[in-house]
Amino acid sequence: PYHLREWGDEGAPLLFMLHGWMDVSATFQFLVDALSSEWHVVAPDWRGFGKSGRGGDAYWFPDYLADLDLILAEISPDQPARLVGHSMGGNVACMYAGVRPARVSALVSLDGFGLADRDAAEAPGRFEKWLGELREPVAFRAYASLDALAARLRKDNPRLEPAQARFLAEHLGESGDDGTVRYAADPAHRRVNPVLYRRAETLACWRRVAAPVLWVVPEEPLLRRKLGVSDADHLQARECFGDFRELAVGDAGHNLHHDQPGAVARAVEDFLLPRLPVTARAP
Numbered sequence: 001p002y003h004l005r006e007w008g009d010e011g012a013p014l015l016f017m018l019h020g021w022m023d024v025s026a027t028f029q030f031l032v033d034a035l036s037s038e039w040h041v042v043a044p045d046w047r048g049f050g051k052s053g054r055g056g057d058a059y060w061f062p063d064y065l066a067d068l069d070l071i072l073a074e075i076s077p078d079q080p081a082r083l084v085g086h087s088m089g090g091n092v093a094c095m096y097a098g099v100r101p102a103r104v105s106a107l108v109s110l111d112g113f114g115l116a117d118r119d120a121a122e123a124p125g126r127f128e129k130w131l132g133e134l135r136e137p138v139a140f141r142a143y144a145s146l147d148a149l150a151a152r153l154r155k156d157n158p159r160l161e162p163a164q165a166r167f168l169a170e171h172l173g174e175s176g177d178d179g180t181v182r183y184a185a186d187p188a189h190r191r192v193n194p195v196l197y198r199r200a201e202t203l204a205c206w207r208r209v210a211a212p213v214l215w216v217v218p219e220e221p222l223l224r225r226k227l228g229v230s231d232a233d234h235l236q237a238r239e240c241f242g243d244f245r246e247l248a249v250g251d252a253g254h255n256l257h258h259d260q261p262g263a264v265a266r267a268v269e270d271f272l273l274p275r276l277p278v279t280a281r282a283p
Helices: 025-034 061-075 088-099 120-134 146-156 162-172 199-206 222-226 231-238 261-275
Strands: 004-007 014-018 040-044 081-086 104-110 173-175 181-183 213-218 244-249
Touching: 004 025, 014 025, 014 061, 014 088, 025 040, 025 162, 025 261, 040 061, 061 088, 081 088, 088 104, 088 199, 088 213, 104 261, 146 162, 146 181, 162 173, 199 231, 213 261, 244 261
Parallel strands: 014 040, 014 081, 081 104, 104 213, 213 244
Antiparallel strands: 004 040, 173 181
């Protein structure tokens, strides 16, 4: 089963928000609170995360494309969708918009830049590692309490206010029978993906995107560079999209919708509102 979180009235313009890896839909709350116009926001917990179903020994990226396709067919069958995706969710949105160009009317990616290309020579070792991991149990680290998880979130991201960290912990964590707290996700996500990332395939999908695209990125792209996506790779990615713009946000890390929700909300609405049908715009 798939869990969908909604904000706003059904009569408002529809906006889908797609979370990143090891995240859940509720963590868009800060961004939703900062929106100035009326929206009907729908955000799924991706399979294996939050309150959505879990199962199997692994999760494959194409499954998220299929899940998004079904969600849009159910909720917005007759109208192309507006998508806002963070990190993995941004990558899903960008690829989906190239696979089904007619189903997306506008797209915002929050620090979703793809991954570095992998050498085919890595394949045997990657498959071997995956087979070995399938034989071993896997689990997330246990925290003594939600406050302990919140403290870890603030350690990973010092920009978080205590109240923000506690809110995130309440939705990112789940209590076990022993009273400890672990991430609300299937531990199978920790296993290595045996399928190597092929950046050329991603770029081929991005070149088919027909919708206008906004990438919102932190001024200092620390994660992108840490993951090996060079500035040249980034420039090549930008050139894939026919209608593209990029906005850098200061004093923000990878989770810029947590760090600067007001700035991100303004960027999203400045981009999307002029593209709404006149009858759908707020007075």
